[in-house]
Amino acid sequence: MPSLTTTEFEAERPHLLAVAYRMLGSRAEAEDAVQEAWLRFEKARERGEIHDLRGWLTTVTGRICLDVLKSARVSREAYPGQWLPSYVVEPDAGPDARAEMSDQVGLALLVVMEKLTPEQRVALVLHDAFAMPFEDVATVLGTTETAARQHASRGRRAVAQDGVRHTADLAEQRRVLGAFLEAANGGDLQALAALLAPDVVAIGDGGGLVPGVGTRPVLGADKVARFYLGIIAGLGEVEIETVLVNGSLGLMARGHLANGRPLHSVLSVAIDDGRITGFFNQLNPNKLELRDLG
Known part of the structure; x- marks a missing residue:
């Protein structure tokens, strides 16, 4: 058999990064995992x-x-405040943008996957996202094929029961997000609440680096509507633009709060049946990978 080459490994790198990111929810950790796979590849090919x-x-x-x-379960339990995955942020190409990005995975799914056990998450990703046979999933997990199936099944049930619903295409996302901005900027509490699902959740991740980020989610349409009206009232000179966050429409805010503190955040939004079901506000600068946004 001919010797495998570095070029052949590099051809597989995008696939491996996609696998690792879905499992870990962190681009940096995914890149580290793939680099470790490269080191093992070097030894095994020899x-x-x-x-x-x-x-x-x-x-x-x-x-x-x-x-x-x-190992991450221990560190994330000690994480300061609420934890969100790292974001991949790209320019919004406008109404003609692709309806979906096959190389990305939505934030709503990554958030709920944090509730899974490591074995459930690995089994679900490998089998459901990448069609790996359970016989091979069992090899990864170091268990039996039956146990691998059970891990995936339990993970699937948890995602279905606890997941934030996000079914809207980009056109619907653009319409709902535009209405949200109009209501928020106009201070219209009633119109804002009408755009939110009754069980809407708002989560913010400052990583202990950004003052004023809550340590618990905000739940319910009325509370979330009032929460965002309060945020709008506290803004100073801020530029807000639509961006793609892991392939879905979101908002990036850059500027200063009214109290003079700098602001740089990216808000990902989940939408189902015309209403917002989840807000995921990433303010931790270590978790924002900005692609060609300046």
């Missing part, structure tokens, strides 16, 4: 152990991510 490159690399990356998730 010994001629690799016969199915993508399968071998996916398995190795899955095992690395499983170890990271197990």
Whole structure:
């Protein structure tokens, strides 16, 4: 069998990053996991152990991510305040933007996946997102095929029960988000609340680096509407633009609050049946990967 090359590994890197990001919810951690997979690839190819490159690399990356998730549970329990995944933020191409981005995974799904056990998350990602047979998922988890199926099934149920609903295409997202901005800027509490689902949730992640970020989610249409009207009232000179956040429409705010503190945040919004079901406000500068936004 011909020797595998660096070029062949690099061709698989986007796939491995997609796998790792869905498992870890962090671009930096995903890149570290893929780099570790590269080091293991280097050693294994010298010994001629690799016969199915993508399968071998996916398995190795899955095992690395499983170890990271197990250790991350401890660190995230001690995280200052609410935890959100890292964001991939890109320019909004306008009404002609693609309806979906196949290389991204929505924030609403990543948020609920944080509630899964490491084994459930790895099994769900590998089988449901990347069609890995349960026999191979079991190898990654170091368990039986039956147990791997159970992990995926339990993870699937948790996502269905606890997930924030997000079914809107970009056109509907643009309409609802525009109405939200109009109502918020006009201080219209009734119109704002009407755009929110009764069980809407608002979560903010400052990573302990941004003052004033709450430590608990805000729940319910009335409370969330009042919460955002309060935020609008506290803004100073702020530029707000629509962006794509993990492939869905969101808002980026840059400028200063009325008290003079600098502001840089990206708000991801989940929308279902014409109403907003979730706000995910990322203010932690270490979790914003801005692609060509200046």
